[in-house]
Amino acid sequence: MFCGVELAARIERVETELIEKGSAAAATRLGTGSGFVIPIAGGVAACAEDGSPLNKVAGLGFAGVPDPAELDEIERLFAAxxxxxxxxxxxxxxxxxxxxxxxxxxxxxxxxNVLGLELHGDRTAESADGVDVSPSGESEFDTWLDAVATGFAHPDTQGVASHEEFPAEIIANAMRDLTGAAGIRRYLARRTGAVAGGASLRMSGGVAQLTGAATLPEHRRHGVQSALLSARLAEAARGGCDIAVITTQPGSKSQQNTQRLGFALLYTRAILVKD
Structure with a gap:
């Protein structure tokens, strides 16, 4: 699968929308002055709350170079x-x-790394023996969160380690905001009846964003992550999406698993930080 500038811009717009909606929901939850969402050069600068994974500048590079004065203000707000x-x-x-x-x-x-896969409406979900994936409703939110948080707390050692870590409470706040405002869907995987992992999905503009997945350490290497991925791809295809995208750490087990299912590396994002 080839990714040109036009497709990358489309994917980055959807990512920008996700951050924008989640951060705006956090501002509604916390009250005026708690954070901000500022459009900048086709992207967005957002701050949801202290330590949130939504605190970032994203989507730049597809509508010109930012004005230095705009960056001055954004940097001032983060510094404050x-x-x-x-x-x-x-x-x-x-x-x-x-x-x-x-x-x-x-x-x-x-x-x-951002990887992508073309989708078609006839896609069906597949899973390993003993692994079952189902949508996770509000009554299972704490179960889902515990599975995801525990999985993230014990990352695979394959590939490049993430430079970020987030407390379970902050992840819970972000996921509640994203579920209500951005249409995030959650999924639980069970293996021989026991909770084995969790994942999430968002669909917008024909793009299916695979917005995170984690497997409990004791259930790894049994097809849980592949089952979570397959279930979300099937739902995205039924929902009319023509492409699915996932973001992974370079060389990670997640990248390896998605490439086994046909995903191709579309492009890489550089993470640049100013203290």
Whole structure:
């Protein structure tokens, strides 16, 4: 699967929308002045709450280079909250964005890969023997969160380690905000009847965002992650999406599993941080 600038821009717009909606929901939950959502050069700068995974600048590079004065204000707002500015910049965006950020003192701290798969309406879900995946309703939110948080707390050692860690309470807040405002769907996997993992999905503009998945350590290497992935792809195809995308750490087990199912590496995001 080939990814050009047009497709990358489409994916980044959907990612920007996700961050925008989740951060706006956090502001509604916490009250006026708790955070901010600021459009910038086709992307968004957002701060949901202290320590949130939604605190970032995203989607830059597809509608020109940001105005330095806009960055001045955004950096001031993050500094006022004692938080660094994290910018995620696609390699297919305008190279002038990374050039501008590095001249302002942003440091390259990590990369993340965006992989994609073309979808068709006749896709069906498959799973290993003994593994069952089902949608997770509000009554199972705590069960789902515990599975995801525990899985993330024990990452696979394969590939490049993530530069971020988030407390379970912050993940719970973000997922509740995203479920209500951005249409995130949650899924639980059970293996021989026991909870084995959890995952989530969002569909927008024909793009299915696979917005996270984790498997409990004792259930790994038994097809749980592949089953969670297959179930979400089947639902996305039924929902009319023509492409599914997932973000992984470079060289990780998640990347390996998705490539086994036919995903192709579309592009890489550079993670640039200014303290």
């Amino acid at each position: 909250r004692g938080a660094p500015v994290q910018a995620e910049v696609s390699q297919l965006g305008d190279p002038g964005v990374a050039e501008l950020l590095t001249t302002r003192g942003y440091r390259l701290v990590s990369f993340e």
